[in-house]
């Protein structure tokens with residue numbers, strides 16, 4: 001183990017060109033392979049099933065969720081022989097908005113990597129029509145009034161009513177299916193295993209993703225990152241605002257959570273590989289009163305974020321009006337490229353180093369002088385170097401960085417660990433970097449105070 005003692009010189013981030021390694025040409029090629037035309041074709045086909053409601057018909061070969069999921073499965077198989085495509089099936093009992101027992105099928109395509117650690121790209125393929133006005137009727141109810149009954153629990157609802165879901169979430173489903181093809185056909189051997197999933201039951205309370213996460217958590221599956229895409233294809237808001245050049249990424253806190261680390265990573269990769277498109281980071285789990293399948297992963301402690309278009313048109317969502325004319329495929333393709341660049345970089349990089357020891361203590365200290373920043377981490381398989389990041393505590397993105405060699409300890413002389421946040425990322429032989437592991441105290445609770453009886 002090499003030990004270095006250096007004087008800390010805080011060079012401003014911009015001056016160091018931080019986090020902008022020479023773009024890996026394989027990633028550039030992969031990003032360029034995303035096809036706007038294919039996204040359009042996939043979404044056209046998805047809307048042709050009229051509805052994809054979780055409780056809609058499963059017997060018709062042309063209409064309803066049964067026909068839709070079979071087509072998604074077949075299309076994923078057709079798109080590349082390298083994908084391991086299957087239904088991920090659950091027999092779900094009646095509960096909440098699931099008004100009768102139902103067989104729920106997520107559609108899953110796995111691209112095996114050199115290691116079992118998983119990176120997910122997901123979306124939901126089910127749709128819903130909650131009645132006249134769709135989501136705008138919900139948004140414009142007078143404030144303070146008692147909430148009306150859940151429209152999805154109306155006994156007279158027609159599960160086979162038109163519910164095309166071109167944008168919610170045909171946009172995300174097309175994106176997921178296109179990325180499965182692009183990654184599988186890239187010829188690149190990734191270190192991480194990529195898992196592309198189209199969920200069912202999202203509109204009834206994230207049921208498909210929750211059932212899946214419940215299962216993989218019990219099997220101790222290693223999930224490194226989840227890129228969820230839900231409502232990512234529309235650029236024209238219902239209030240007249242237009243934004244074709246940015247996408248929102250929501251990530252739950254606290255500020256150095258692994259989900260926030262993933263969100264910052266996505267923004268960096270977008271800057272490198274898709275500079276014409278901006279990532280707007282949102283420091284919250286999602287929009288008010290709305291949710292999606294990333295939360296199923298967050299609840300089990302997995303890093304997961306959701307992409308959301310910058311301007312939503314609420315008058316189309318959850319209604320028969322969610323049609324193809326409300327999807328801007330040029331815009332959707334840019335969002336797909338940001339996903340592609342970030343997923344590829346992460347899947348090519350070594351896993352993030354661990355900065356917490358087996359006793360759940362963060363490996364940071366003030367040795368040797370008592371005033372230094374002494375950082376230790378566990379070596380990351382495949383890493384050839386590490387990059388240390390730091391910033392003032394009252395900021396939320398890295399301000400400084402230092403590339404160090406293949407070592408597991410580094411000391412900054414006379415740099416206060418109390419006044420800065422530190423993080424470290426593993427760097428692979430091609431320059432691709434892992435997520436940053438932040439030196440933050442893990443959440444813990446003291447034992448209960450014993451009181452005299």
Ligand SMILES: [Zn+2]
Nearest residue numbers: 168169230231
């Ligand atoms: Zn949705």
